[in-house]
Amino acid sequence: MTKKALAQSLKKLMLTIPLSKITVNDIVNDCEVNRRTFYYHFQDIYNLLEWIFKNEIASVMEEKKTCDSWQQGFLNIFYYLAENKKLVLNTYNSIGREQLETHLYRVVYYLVFDVVQEISVEMNVPEKEKEFIVNFYKVALVGLLLEWIRSNMVEDPVEIIDNLNKIISGNTHRALLKYKS
Structure with a gap:
C-alpha cells in the first residue's frame, strides 16, 4: 500500500x-x-521509478504472450505508455531513461521468449540459437517503442502493430527452422 x-x-x-x-x-x-x-x-527516487515500471508494465501484458496473442500484448505496452504519456516522456527525457528502457527490454524479452518457446516446441533448436532470435526481436521491438516515444507518441499504435505484423509474420518460425538440428 x-x-x-x-x-x-x-x-x-x-x-x-x-x-x-x-x-x-x-x-x-x-x-x-x-x-x-x-x-x-526505496533507496532513492530512481529506485521508486524502477519499481513503478517493473510492476505496471509487466502487469499490462497479462497472459498475452503466445503466438496468437503477442500482438495484443505488445499493443498493451503501447497503450500503457500512452496512458502514462507525461510520466513516460518525463522519464525518457531525464536521467531516469535507463529505468524505462531496462523494463521495456525485460518485458519484451519475456513476450518474445514465450512465443519462441511455443513455436519451437516440436523443433530441435539449440537454446543458444533460440536466445539469439529472442534478443534480435527484443531489440527490434523495443527500438520501435523507443522511437515512438522519441517522436512524442503520435503514431497510432494499432497501425504500428499492423505494419509490424506484415513484416514479421511467420519470420520467427522460419528463423527457428534455419537453426533446427
Missing part, C-alpha cells in the same frame, strides 16, 4: 515537474508520510 501511494505521488508530481527537479521531500509531502518511510521502501 505504501509503495503504491509513493508511486502515485511520484507519478502525480511528474505530470507538472521534471523528474530531475522532484525531491524525496516533494514525494513524502504529497503522500503525507515521512522520509524514513520512503527510505524504508
Whole structure:
C-alpha cells in the first residue's frame, strides 16, 4: 500500500515537474508520510521509478504472450505508455531513461521468449540459437517503442502493430527452422 501511494505521488508530481527537479521531500509531502518511510521502501527516487515500471508494465501484458496473442500484448505496452504519456516522456527525457528502457527490454524479452518457446516446441533448436532470435526481436521491438516515444507518441499504435505484423509474420518460425538440428 505504501509503495503504491509513493508511486502515485511520484507519478502525480511528474505530470507538472521534471523528474530531475522532484525531491524525496516533494514525494513524502504529497503522500503525507515521512522520509524514513520512503527510505524504508526505496533507496532513492530512481529506485521508486524502477519499481513503478517493473510492476505496471509487466502487469499490462497479462497472459498475452503466445503466438496468437503477442500482438495484443505488445499493443498493451503501447497503450500503457500512452496512458502514462507525461510520466513516460518525463522519464525518457531525464536521467531516469535507463529505468524505462531496462523494463521495456525485460518485458519484451519475456513476450518474445514465450512465443519462441511455443513455436519451437516440436523443433530441435539449440537454446543458444533460440536466445539469439529472442534478443534480435527484443531489440527490434523495443527500438520501435523507443522511437515512438522519441517522436512524442503520435503514431497510432494499432497501425504500428499492423505494419509490424506484415513484416514479421511467420519470420520467427522460419528463423527457428534455419537453426533446427
